[in-house]
Amino acid sequence: MKCDGIPSGCAISGMMSEEGKRIDGSAIIRSIACMHDRSNGLGGGFAAYGIYPRRRDMYAFHMMYDNAQAKENTEEFFYKYFNIDKDEAIPTRKQKGVANPPILWRYFLEVPVNKLESRSERDYVSNAVMKINSDIEGSYVASSGKNMGAFKGVGYPEDIGEFYKLEEYSAYIWTSHGRFPTNTPGWWGGAHPFTLLDWSVVHNGEISSYGINKRYLEMFGYKLELRTDTEVIAYLFDLLVRSHKLPVEKAVQALAATFWKDIDRMEPQQKKIATALRQVYGSALLNGPFSIIIGHNRGVIGLNDRIKLRPMTAARKDDMLYMASEESAIREIAPDLDEVWSPRAGTPVFGTLRPEVE
Amino acid sequence: MRINAKGMHYRPMNKMIRDAVASGEKEFVLDNIGGQRYIGAGLNENVTITVNGTPGNDMAAFMNGPKIIVNANGQDGIANTMNAGEIIIHGNVGDIIGYGMRGGKLYVKGDVGYRVGIHMKEYKDQVPVIIAGGTAGDFFGEYMAGGLMILLGMNGKNPLVGDYVGTGMHGGVMYIRGAVDPSHLGKEVSCFDLNEDDEKIIGRYLKEYCGYFGFDFNEVMSGKFTKLIPVSLRPYGNLYVY
Numbered sequence: 219m220k221c222d223g224i225p226s227g228c229a230i231s232g233m234m235s236e237e238g239k240r241i242d243g244s245a246i247i248r249s250i251a252c253m254h255d256r257s258n259g260l261g262g263g264f265a266a267y268g269i270y271p272r273r274r275d276m277y278a279f280h281m282m283y284d285n286a287q288a289k290e291n292t293e294e295f296f297y298k299y300f301n302i303d304k305d306e307a308i309p310t311r312k313q314k315g316v317a318n319p320p321i322l323w324r325y326f327l328e329v330p331v332n333k334l335e336s337r338s339e340r341d342y343v344s345n346a347v348m349k350i351n352s353d354i355e356g357s358y359v360a361s362s363g364k365n366m367g368a369f370k371g372v373g374y375p376e377d378i379g380e381f382y383k384l385e386e387y388s389a390y391i392w393t394s395h396g397r398f399p400t401n402t403p404g405w406w407g408g409a410h411p412f413t414l415l416d417w418s419v420v421h422n423g424e425i426s427s428y429g430i431n432k433r434y435l436e437m438f439g440y441k442l443e444l445r446t447d448t449e450v451i452a453y454l455f456d457l458l459v460r461s462h463k464l465p466v467e468k469a470v471q472a473l474a475a476t477f478w479k480d481i482d483r484m485e486p487q488q489k490k491i492a493t494a495l496r497q498v499y500g501s502a503l504l505n506g507p508f509s510i511i512i513g514h515n516r517g518v519i520g521l522n523d524r525i526k527l528r529p530m531t532a533a534r535k536d537d538m539l540y541m542a543s544e545e546s547a548i549r550e551i552a553p554d555l556d557e558v559w560s561p562r563a564g565t566p567v568f569g570t571l572r573p574e575v576e
Numbered sequence: 577m578r579i580n581a582k583g584m585h586y587r588p589m590n591k592m593i594r595d596a597v598a599s600g601e602k603e604f605v606l607d608n609i610g611g612q613r614y615i616g617a618g619l620n621e622n623v624t625i626t627v628n629g630t631p632g633n634d635m636a637a638f639m640n641g642p643k644i645i646v647n648a649n650g651q652d653g654i655a656n657t658m659n660a661g662e663i664i665i666h667g668n669v670g671d672i673i674g675y676g677m678r679g680g681k682l683y684v685k686g687d688v689g690y691r692v693g694i695h696m697k698e699y700k701d702q703v704p705v706i707i708a709g710g711t712a713g714d715f716f717g718e719y720m721a722g723g724l725m726i727l728l729g730m731n732g733k734n735p736l737v738g739d740y741v742g743t744g745m746h747g748g749v750m751y752i753r754g755a756v757d758p759s760h761l762g763k764e765v766s767c768f769d770l771n772e773d774d775e776k777i778i779g780r781y782l783k784e785y786c787g788y789f790g791f792d793f794n795e796v797m798s799g800k801f802t803k804l805i806p807v808s809l810r811p812y813g814n815l816y817v818y
Binding site for chain 2: 252253483525526529544545546547549550558
C-alpha cells in the first residue's frame with residue numbers, strides 16, 4: 219500500500235437499529251454519498267455489526283496485504299497462534315474510482331485455550347493485532363472483532379461501498395466515513411474506520427493531543443502504526459472501557475474532560491469524580507476538534523469535542539438512531555423522523571441494543 | 577421557475593438558478609432539496625427562492641439581495657458574509673450561521689447552533705440582524721463586531737443560551753429574552769436593562785418576525801429582555817504592547 223505522504227476534513231454517518239434489525243449496506247452508502255463534497259477521494263470506509271451471524275463467536279480478521287509475501291507471513295502467524303475456521307478473499311467488484319487495492323482477505327479465528335496462559339482472550343487477540351501491524355511488513359489489520367467488520371480504502375466512500383459489495387451484508391449497526399485528509403497521508407490503512415476488537419471509530423476532525431495520547435497508550439502495549447490521529451481514539455476506548463472497566467459515560471468524560479471552571483461549580487460528589495478523572499486520565503484527554511461515532515457490539519456512541527468544533531446531527535425514528543455530519547445525510551435515507559437534534563459539545567449520544575436482543 | 581432537485585448536484589442546480597436570474601426570472605421554488613450547498617450564494621438580484629427540503633451548508637453565502645424561505649431545518653454556515661437580503665427559516669439551524677455577516681436579515685423560527693453571529697459586523701446603515709425563536713448553543717455572538725441579534729427562547733427549552741456568550745465581542749448588541757447565567761458570559765460583555773430606544777428597535781424587527789412565524793407579538797414583547805453589549809470596543813488593544 220502506497221503511503222506517499224501527500225498532505226491530504228471529512229464526513230461521518232451512522233445508523234443503528236436498537237431492536238437488532240439487520241439492514242443491508244445500500245442505505246448507509248446513500249447517506250454518506252449525500253455528503254460527497256466533504257471528502258476528496260482519498261479515503262472512505264464502513265463498519266458493520268451483525269454481519270457474520272454463523273461465525274458470531276469467532277474473531278473475524280479483515281486483512282490488507284501489500285503483497286503475497288505479507289499474506290504468507292501473516293498466515294504463518296495465524297497458524298501459530300490461532301485456529302483458523304475459514305479464510306477467503308473479501309468479495310469485491312471492479313469499481314471506477316477505486317484503484318490498486320491491496321490483497322483483501324478475511325479469516326475467522328478461534329483462540330486455542332492452551333495458548334492463553336494467564337491472559338484474557340481479548341488481550342491475546344489485541345496483542346496479535348499489535349504484532350501484525352508493527353512486525354509484519356506490508357500487513358495491516360482492518361478489523362478484528364466478532365460478528366463485525368471494517369471495509370475501507372482509498373476512494374470516495376460511495377465507491378468503496380460499491381467496491382466491497384456492501385449491499386450483500388446485513389447489519390444492525392452501520393457507520394461510515396468520507397475522508398479529506400489534511401495532516402496525515404491518504405492510504406488504505408489510514409482510511410476510517412479505525413478498529414480494535416469490537417471497537418470502531420469514524421472521525422471528522424483532528425486530534426491535536428495525538429502525541430500525548432500515543433505515548434500514554436504505548437505504556438499499555440498499544441502500538442500506533444497507522445499514521446493517523448484517529449487510531450488513538452479506538453485504543454483509548456479499548457483501554458478505558460475494556461481493560462480498566464470504566465462505565466462508558468465515565469470514559470467519555472475522561473476523553474472529553476470537563477473544563478476546570480465547570481468542575482469548580484459542581485456538587486461535591488460530582489466534583490470529586492470529575493477531578494479524579496482528569497487527574498488519572500490527563501493523558502487520555504482528546505484535544506482538538508472532533509465529531510466521532512464509536513461502534514461496538516452492543517451499540518454506538520456519538521461524541522463531539524468540548525467546544526463543538528465539528529458538526530453532528532442526531533435523529534430518531536422508531537427504534538432507529540441516526541447520526542451524521544449533516545441533517546440532509548439522515549433525511550436522504552429517513553425523510554420522516556420522530557426527533558432531530560444537534561448534540562451539545564462533549565455530550566454523548568448513546569444507541570443501545572435492547573437487552574433481549576442477543 | 578420550479579426545480580426538482582432530487583439527486584442533483586449543487587453545481588448544475590445553482591448554475592440553472594444564476595442563468596435564470598440573469599434572464600429576468602424572479603421566483604424560484606426548489607423541491608426535494610437534500611443537502612445541496614451554496615443555495616442563493618452570491619446572487620445580487622431581488623429574487624425569491626423557496627426551499628423545500630434540507631438545504632446544504634453555506635446557504636446564502638455572499639448573498640446580496642434575495643429573499644430565501646426554507647420550509648425545513650437549515651444546516652451550517654447560513655448567511656456566511658451575507659451583504660443584503662432576507663432569510664426566513666421555518667425550523668432549526670446548525671452552527672456558525674451569520675459568520676461575518678455584514679447586512680440583511682436572518683430569521684429562524686427554532687433553535688440555532690454554536691457560534692451564531694461569529695464576527696458579524698456593521699457599517700453605517702448596513703446592520704445585519706439575526707433573530708432566533710428558540711435556544712442557542714455556546715459562543716453566541718463570538719467576536720461580534722457589529723449588528724444585532726435577538727434570542728427569544730419561545731420553546732421554553734433550557735438552557736436558553738449556552739456558555740461563552742459574547743466572548744471577544746467588541747461591537748453590536750444582543751437582546752436575550754430571559755436571564756443569562758453570569759458564569760456563561762464572556763469577559764468582554766456586560767448585561768443591561770432595556771431603555772425606550774431598545775424597546776423601539778426590537779419592537780420593529782419582532783413585529784415583522786412574529787408575522788412570518790405566527791408568534792404572538794404581545795406575548796413575545798411581554799418577556800423580560802437582557803441587553804448585552806461589549807465592555808470595550810478594543811478588548812485586545814493592549815494584548816501585544818507589553
